[in-house]
Amino acid sequence: MNIDRLRRWPGRWLTSLRQNWKSHLGTLLMFLLLYAGIHAWQTRSVPSGVAPTFSAPAAGPQAGSGTIDFASWRASHPGQAVALHFWADWCPICRTEENSVSRISRDWPVLSVAMQSGDAARVQGVLSRRQLDWHTAIDADGQIAKRFGLASVPALVVVDSHGQIRFAEVGYTSEIGMRLRLWWAQTF
Incomplete structure (x- = not known):
C-alpha cells in the first residue's frame, strides 16, 4: 500500500501545482529576490568597466x-x-x-x-x-x-x-x- 502511495505522489503533486500555481508565485519571487541579493553581495567588489590586466x-x-x-x-x-x-x-x-x-x-x-x-x-x-x-x-x-x-x-x-x-x-x-x-x- 505504501508503494502505491509513492507511485501516485508525483501525479498528485503536479496536479496540485497546476491547480494552485498562483499560490507558488510568491515563493518563486522570494527565491529570485534572495538569489539576486546573494549574487549582488558576492560580486559587490567586482569592478565595472575595463578588466584589470595582470x-x-x-x-x-x-x-x-x-x-x-x-x-x-x-x-x-x-x-x-x-x-x-x-x-x-x-x-x-x-x-x-x-x-x-x-x-x-x-x-x-x-x-x-x-x-x-x-x-x-x-x-x-x-x-x-x-x-x-x-x-x-x-x-x-x-x-x-x-x-x-x-x-x-x-x-x-x-x-x-x-x-x-x-x-x-x-x-x-x-x-x-x-x-x-x-x-x-x-x-x-
Whole structure:
C-alpha cells in the first residue's frame, strides 16, 4: 500500500501545482529576490568597466613561456568574448565545474586562474593529475582575484571583445550558464 502511495505522489503533486500555481508565485519571487541579493553581495567588489590586466606565472600548455600576460592573451582572441575561471585545487565546488570548463574551453577562450593553490610546478601537477588542458595563470597570493574584486572560488568573469567586464559569477555556474554569458557578451 505504501508503494502505491509513492507511485501516485508525483501525479498528485503536479496536479496540485497546476491547480494552485498562483499560490507558488510568491515563493518563486522570494527565491529570485534572495538569489539576486546573494549574487549582488558576492560580486559587490567586482569592478565595472575595463578588466584589470595582470602578468603571472603560467601553467598548462603555455607553461614553457614562464608567464602569462592577460592583455596579450586577450589580444590573441580578437573580436571574441573571453572567460576567466578562478579556481583552487582545494575547492570541491571547483572540481565539480572542471568538466564544464574543459568543454567550454573547446569553443571559447578560457584562461583559468589558480588562486592560492601553490606555485607553478604544484599547479602543473594538479592539472596533469586531473588531465586538465587549461591555460592557467598562477595567483599564489590571491592578488589577481583581489584586483577583480573576488574573495572566493569558483568564480567566472566574462570580458567582452572590448575588454569590458560583462559578467561576474561567484559559486557554481552551470555549463549552459557559462555558455549563455559568453554568447551574450559576444552578441550584445
